[in-house]
Amino acid sequence: MIPIAPGLSKLETWVRSVVQALWWQPLRARSLACLMLAAPLSWLYRAAALGHRLATRAQAPNPLSAAQNRRAGRARVPTIVVGNWVVGGAGKTPTTLALLNHLQRTGWSPGVISRGYGRGSRTAQAVNPRLSVAEEVGDEPLLIAQRGRVPVVVGQDRCAARDLLLSLAPEVDIVLADDGLQHHRLWRDLSIVVVDERGVGNGWCLPAGPLRQSVPRHLPLDTLLLYSAGEASLALPGYCAHRQLSAVQPLSDWAAGRSWPSHGGWDALKGLELHAAAAIAVPERFFAALRHQGLELASTHALPDHDPWHTAPWPHGIREVIVTEKDAVKLAPRAARAGNTRLWVARLDLGLPVDFTQVLDRRLVALSSLHANKA
Numbered sequence: 001m002i003p004i005a006p007g008l009s010k011l012e013t014w015v016r017s018v019v020q021a022l023w024w025q026p027l028r029a030r031s032l033a034c035l036m037l038a039a040p041l042s043w044l045y046r047a048a049a050l051g052h053r054l055a056t057r058a059q060a061p062n063p064l065s066a067a068q069n070r071r072a073g074r075a076r077v078p079t080i081v082v083g084n085w086v087v088g089g090a091g092k093t094p095t096t097l098a099l100l101n102h103l104q105r106t107g108w109s110p111g112v113i114s115r116g117y118g119r120g121s122r123t124a125q126a127v128n129p130r131l132s133v134a135e136e137v138g139d140e141p142l143l144i145a146q147r148g149r150v151p152v153v154v155g156q157d158r159c160a161a162r163d164l165l166l167s168l169a170p171e172v173d174i175v176l177a178d179d180g181l182q183h184h185r186l187w188r189d190l191s192i193v194v195v196d197e198r199g200v201g202n203g204w205c206l207p208a209g210p211l212r213q214s215v216p217r218h219l220p221l222d223t224l225l226l227y228s229a230g231e232a233s234l235a236l237p238g239y240c241a242h243r244q245l246s247a248v249q250p251l252s253d254w255a256a257g258r259s260w261p262s263h264g265g266w267d268a269l270k271g272l273e274l275h276a277a278a279a280i281a282v283p284e285r286f287f288a289a290l291r292h293q294g295l296e297l298a299s300t301h302a303l304p305d306h307d308p309w310h311t312a313p314w315p316h317g318i319r320e321v322i323v324t325e326k327d328a329v330k331l332a333p334r335a336a337r338a339g340n341t342r343l344w345v346a347r348l349d350l351g352l353p354v355d356f357t358q359v360l361d362r363r364l365v366a367l368s369s370l371h372a373n374k375a
Contacts, residue, residue, distance in 0.1 A: 022208070022209075023201045023202060023210045024201045024202075024210070076166060076371070077174055077175055077371065078174050078189045078364065078367040078368065078371055079162065079175045079176075079177060079188050079189055080099070080175070080177065080188065080190045080191075080192060081176075081177040081180045081181055081183075081190070081191045081192070082095055082096050082177065082178055082179070082180070082181075082192045082194065083177075083179050083180055083181025083182065083192075084179075084181065084194045084195065084212075085181070085193060085195070085200055085211055085213055085215055086201060086211055087206065087210045087211075087212060088210065088282065089196075089281030089282055090194045091194045091228030091241075091350060092179050093140045093143065093178065093326070094350035095192065095228065095241070095350055096112065096148075096176055096178045097144065098241070098350045098351070098352050099176060099192070100112070100148040102352060102357055102360075103174060103176075108174050108364075109174070110150050110173075110174045111150055111151040111152070111166075111169050111174075111175055112150055112151070112152045112153075112165075112175070113152070113154070113155070113158055113165055113177050113178070113180070114141040114144070114153075114154050114161075114177070114178040114180075115155070115156055115179060115180075115183075116137050116140075116141050116155070117138050117179075118138055118306045119135070119136055119137055119138050119154065120135075121136075122155070122156045122157075123155060123160075124153055124154070124157065124160045124161045124164040125137060125154055125155065125164075126151070126153050126164065126165075126168055127141050127142060127152040127154060129142070129145040129146040129149075134308070134330045135308060137152075137154050138154055138306075139306060139326050139329050140178065140179075141154045141178070143325055143326055143329050144178065146329065151169035151172060152165075153165040153168070158177055158180050158183045158186040159185060159186055162175055162186070174364070181193065181212075181213075182212055188222070189222065189367050189370075190223075190224065190367070191220075191223045191224070192223075192225075192226055193224070193225050193226065195226070195227050195228065195233055195234060195238070196227075196229045196282075197229035197231075197233050198210075199234050200215055200234065215236075218236075224238070224356070224359065224360070224363075225237065225238030226238060226239050226241055226352075226356060227241065228241050228243055228350060229243065230242050230243070239352075239353050239355055239356035239359075240353060241350050241351060241352055241353055241356070242351040242353075243348060243350045244289070244348070244349060245289045245292075245346045245347065245348055245349075246264065246347050246348070246349040247260040247264045247265050248261075248264065248265045248266060248269065248322065248344050248345065248347070249265055249344065249345060249347075250342065250344055250345070251328060251335050251342075251343035251344065252335065254325070254332070255328075255335065260347060266293050266294065266295070269295055269320070269322070270294070270295075272320045273320060274290075274297055274298060274321075275298050275300070275318050275320065275321045275322070276290055276297050276299075276301070276321070277302075277303065277314060277322075277323055277327070278300075278302060278303065278323060278324050278327060279302075279303035279305060279306065279324075279326070279327050279330075280305055280324055280326055280327075281305045283300070283302035283303070284302070286324055286346075287300045289346075290346065295322075301313035301314055308330060309327060309330040309331055309334075312341075314341070317340075319340060320341075320342050320344065321341055321342070321344065322343075322345075322346055323343060323344070323345060323346070324345070324348065325345055325347060328345045331343060
């Protein structure tokens with residue numbers, strides 16, 4: 001059996017609920033008082049972030065200098081950054097996977113660089129979709145490598161990661177940087193900012209709010225805004241994508257790379273006593289999506305984002321448990337220890353709107369010509 005987790009302590013649960021109320025829920029008198037206490041730290045964070053951005057911008061290559069561009073790697077291939085303004089999941093990984101699918105269908109050979117959250121090493125490392133484990137390369141990069149079927153390199157220094165990617169995979173003609181928006185030293189030709197239904201919360205920077213950087217009043221020309229929940233949650237102009245759980249299959253089939261059921265596979269779960277578990281930024285979103293598919297959940301179990309799943313959160317004797325693909329990459333190597341518990345994997349897809357892909361394709365044509373001229 002996978003060892004059973006004791007769950008979050010009462011103190012951890014209380015702290016998380018307070019932070020959620022402060023960051024994401026409407027302000028009340030008590031939360032406003034807490035916000036005022038944290039405001040000085042938020043101002044310091046914002047000032048430090050601005051100083052870092054200005055310092056890295058001063059070190060950036062001159063766009064008019066071909067020699068500097070070659071040293072920075074800009075002349076080789078275009079680089080697109082996928083990121084968000086807030087802490088936690090807004091849909092970056094589903095967006096990256098959707099972009100990879102679109103790029104491949106339109107003739108590009110993309111590669112991906114990522115930090116690899118939670119990994120011990122700071123050096124750049126290639127992800128092997130068959131041999132790498134999440135503890136070494138990060139759960140999201142491993143999922144991208146397995147499902148996207150593209151070269152992936154992780155590293156805290158995204159510039160070094162990109163250099164390694166291009167040296168190991170010379171066929172790559174466009175680079176996607178997953179969660180690299182705040183890595184200002186990395187040259188980017190285009191930024192895609194993902195925003196979910198929560199918008200930017202209370203609008204404050206860390207620690208008083210969820211923002212990792214201040215939100216611009218007007219989008220820069222090199223930035224596209226993608227709303228991942230199907231509708232705009234900010235006043236800024238953007239494109240509305242649609243996300244949904246499209247299919248489900250047993251973990252054993254998923255680990256073996258078998259095709260997803262063409263009809264979705266949801267009927268196989270009807271009538272079962274189902275339990276759901278997720279170690280993602282917003283697990284309640286996953287549970288709600290399962291219910292939207294008509295499933296009845298006997299219990300739900302939320303783990304901290306990127307939890308390594310050394311222990312299972314459900315009680316002994318549970319027979320049917322459904323998890324996310326992000327969690328499946330960690331559970332697959334130890335699935336045999338699940339005993340009588342049958343694990344199911346739900347696939348999340350994000351559909352890119354046509355108006356977004358049309359604008360993206362036009363930008364990519366221009367970038368391709370620019371890089372060809374400077375090569």
